[in-house]
Every structure is written in C-alpha cells, then in structure tokens.
Amino acid sequence: MIFPCDSDHFQWWKRPSGVAAVCLGLLCVLLLAGIIGLSVYYGVIDHHCSTERDQQTSYSLLTKEGDQQPTSYNNLTKEGDQLQSSYNTLTKERDQLQNSYNTLTKERDQLQNSYNTLTKERDQLHNSLTTRTKDRDQQQNSLKVMTAERDQLQNSLNIRTTEKNLLQNSLTTKTKEKEQLQNILTTITRERDQLQNNLNTRTTERDQLQNSLNTRTTEKKQLQNSLTTKTKAKDQLQNTLTTIARERDQLQNNLNTRTTERDQLQNSLNTRTTERDQLQNSLNTTASERDQLQNRLRFYQKPCLDGWWKFGTSCYFVSSTMDTGGGGQKACRAMGGELVIINSREEQIFIHGFKKNVWIGIYKEYGIWKWVDNTPFNTT
Numbered sequence: 001m002i003f004p005c006d007s008d009h010f011q012w013w014k015r016p017s018g019v020a021a022v023c024l025g026l027l028c029v030l031l032l033a034g035i036i037g038l039s040v041y042y043g044v045i046d047h048h049c050s051t052e053r054d055q056q057t058s059y060s061l062l063t064k065e066g067d068q069q070p071t072s073y074n075n076l077t078k079e080g081d082q083l084q085s086s087y088n089t090l091t092k093e094r095d096q097l098q099n100s101y102n103t104l105t106k107e108r109d110q111l112q113n114s115y116n117t118l119t120k121e122r123d124q125l126h127n128s129l130t131t132r133t134k135d136r137d138q139q140q141n142s143l144k145v146m147t148a149e150r151d152q153l154q155n156s157l158n159i160r161t162t163e164k165n166l167l168q169n170s171l172t173t174k175t176k177e178k179e180q181l182q183n184i185l186t187t188i189t190r191e192r193d194q195l196q197n198n199l200n201t202r203t204t205e206r207d208q209l210q211n212s213l214n215t216r217t218t219e220k221k222q223l224q225n226s227l228t229t230k231t232k233a234k235d236q237l238q239n240t241l242t243t244i245a246r247e248r249d250q251l252q253n254n255l256n257t258r259t260t261e262r263d264q265l266q267n268s269l270n271t272r273t274t275e276r277d278q279l280q281n282s283l284n285t286t287a288s289e290r291d292q293l294q295n296r297l298r299f300y301q302k303p304c305l306d307g308w309w310k311f312g313t314s315c316y317f318v319s320s321t322m323d324t325g326g327g328g329q330k331a332c333r334a335m336g337g338e339l340v341i342i343n344s345r346e347e348q349i350f351i352h353g354f355k356k357n358v359w360i361g362i363y364k365e366y367g368i369w370k371w372v373d374n375t376p377f378n379t380t
Contacts, residue, residue: 020118027111034104041097044090051090055083311350316340318354328359329372341371 304315319331329339339361342348351358361372369377 020115020122023111023114023118027108027115030104030107030111034101034108037097037100037104041094041101044097045094047090051083051087055080055087058083311347316351318356318358325359325363329361339372341373341375 304310308315308317310316315337317332317335317337319328321331323331325339332338339359340347340351341361342351351360362369362377363372364370371377
C-alpha cells in the first residue's frame with residue numbers, strides 16, 4: 001500500500017538548507033573576490049614601488065642629461081610632474097582598495113557567523129530526518145505485510161476465478177450437448193415421419209404389384225400352353241438340325257483332308273523354288289568367275305610393247321634416263337602409265353630383279369604414306 005505524501009510537509013526542512021547553500025556560495029564568492037582584490041592591491045603596490053624606483057632612476061638619468069643637455073631640462077621637468085601626478089593617483093587607488101579589503105573582511109566575518117548558524121540548523125534538520133526515516137521504515141514494513149496479505153487474497157481470488165471458469169465451461173459444454181441431442185431428436189423424428197410415408201407408399205405399391213402379379217399369372221398360364229406347343233416343334237427341328245450337323249461334319253472332314261494335301265503341295269513347291277533360286281545364284285557366280293578368268297587370260301595373252309617387261313597382267317618399263325620422282329611420274333603418264341604400285345610380295349621381288357634404283361608410286365602427305373592412286377600404304 002502506498003501512502004500519499006504532502007510536499008509542503010517536507011519542504012519546511014529543505015528550504016533552510018537551500019538558503020544555507022546559497023549563503024555558502026555567496027561567502028565563497030566574496031572570499032574569492034577578496035583574495036583577488038588583495039592580490040591586485042599588492043601587485044599594484046609592487047608596481048608603484050617599481051615605478052617609483054624607475055622614476056627615481058629616470059630622474060637621476062634625466063638630471064645627468066640635464067647637466068649635459070640644458071635644452072631638454074624643461075621637458076624632463078614636465079614629465080616629472082606627470083609622473084608625480086600618476087603617483088598620487090595610484091596612491092588614492094591603493095587607499096580605495098584597502099578600504100574595499102576591510103569591507104570584505106567584515107562581510108567574511110558576517111558570513112562565517114551565518115555559516116555557523118546554518119550548520120547548527122542543518123544538524124537539527126538531520127536529526128529530524130533520521131526520525132522521519134525510522135517512521136518511514138516502519139510504515140514500509142507495514143506496507144510489505146499488507147502487500148503479502150493482498151497477494152494471498154489475490155491468489156485465492158484467482159483460484160476461485162479459475163474454478164468459476166471451469167464450471168462455466170462445463171455448463172457451456174452441457175448446454176451444447178443438450179442442443180445437439182435436441183437436434184438429433186428432431187432429425188430422428190423427421191426420419192420417422194419420412195419412413196412412415198415411405199411405408200405407406202410401399203404398401204400402395206405392394207397392392208399394385210399384387211394385382212400385376214395376378215395378371216402376370218394368367219398370362220404365364222397362357223404362355224405355358226404356347227411353350228408346350230413350341231417345345232414339340234423345337235424337338236422336331238432339333239432332330240432335323242442333328243442330321244444336318246452330321247452331314248456338315250462329314251463335309252468338314254473332307255475339307256480338312258483337301259487342305260492338308262494342298263499345304264503339302266505348297267511346301268513342296270516352295271522347296272523346289274528355293275532350290276531353283278540357289279541354282280540360279282550358283283550359275284550367276286560361276287558365270288562371273290568365268291568372265292574374270294577370261295579377262296585375266298586375255299591380259300596374260302596380250303603382249304607388251306618393245307622395251308616393256310611383262311609380269312602378271314601388267315607391263316613395266318624401266319627408263320635408262322636419270323630423273324626426279326616428279327619427272328619420272330610425268331614421263332610415265334606421257335606413255336599412258338603410272339609409277340609402279342606394288343600390290344604383292346611377288347611384284348616387289350620382280351621389281352627388285354631389275355637391280356636398279358627406281359622410283360615407285362608412293363608419296364608422303366601430312367606424315368602419312370600413300371600410293372599415287374590414293375590407296376593407303378600397307379607394309380604387309
């Protein structure tokens with residue numbers, strides 16, 4: 001619990017301390033001003049003394065100079081008078097500063113007395129403050145006790161509030177369940193009425209169906225009689241159908257036999273056709289081989305020109321003129337030939353038999369050896 005405080009009740013002891021602080025501040029200012037004044041005063045006196053000494057020295061110098069220079073004596077006399085006037089003025093200022101110093105000293109004594117008085121009042125106020133502090137501590141303890149009691153009551157109130165909320169929730173739940181049950185009861189009542197209506201409808205439909213059943217029973221009897229008649233006719237037709245089926249089976253067997261014979265003949269025909277194609281291919285192959293042999297025979301039988309050497313189906317000419325590879329190739333082409341291309345080991349042995357260094361039709365392109373007919377070079 002917080003007790004209200006009256007600001008005027010506590011200001012009676014704060015105001016004198018404020019006044020004392022102000023007085024102390026003024027006292028310090030006055031003391032500082034007095035000290036500064038004394039410093040200035042003694043500084044001025046020292047300055048005057050120094051000035052008097054300087055003037056005396058100057059006067060002596062001027063006297064000497066006056067003896068030496070009579071023409072400047074009047075000027076120096078005037079300056080001496082001016083200095084005397086300045087000295088008198090400074091003396092008056094010194095007297096005024098002395099009076100100010102005395103006044104400040106008196107004021108300092110008065111302020112010291114005021115300070116002592118304020119110190120006593122401060123001690124009294126401090127004692128009063130201590131008493132008030134003790135009273136405040138006691139009231140603070142009472143406040144803590146009351147606060148603890150209030151917290152306990154608040155906790156009890158919270159517990160009761162929680163229980164009330166739980167009961168309220170339970171009541172709300174029960175109310176909702178009652179409403180749900182009421183809705184279910186209403187729904188069941190509606191369904192019962194609908195079922196009753198459906199039952200009435202089904203009863204009416206049952207009566208109608210009973211009448212229809214009676215009608216259908218009469219029709220069934222009539223149809224039964226017709227069925228008996230139709231059954232007899234069906235039996236006769238069944239006998240006829242059986243006879244026809246037997247004849248059909250015999251015809252089917254004959255057809256299967258003829259089909260089997262046809263398939264056998266077709267297979268034989270296919271076999272003969274395949275054999276004929278194979279023989280035709282063999283005949284064509286044989287004819288091609290015959291033509292090749294005849295061509296080779298013609299090449300073997302064809303003689304070479306004078307100065308040419310024959311090997312196999314080719315004619316070779318060995319020039320007696322020394323020339324470069326390019327020149328030899330041009331000469332061969334001029335004669336309708338080409339530099340020799342070695343296609344077999346036998347041909348290589350034949351070329352080697354000339355016992356001469358000859359150019360052959362091979363060249364190197366991009367690091368790859370090729371024959372002049374652009375076929376790749378094979379070392380085997």
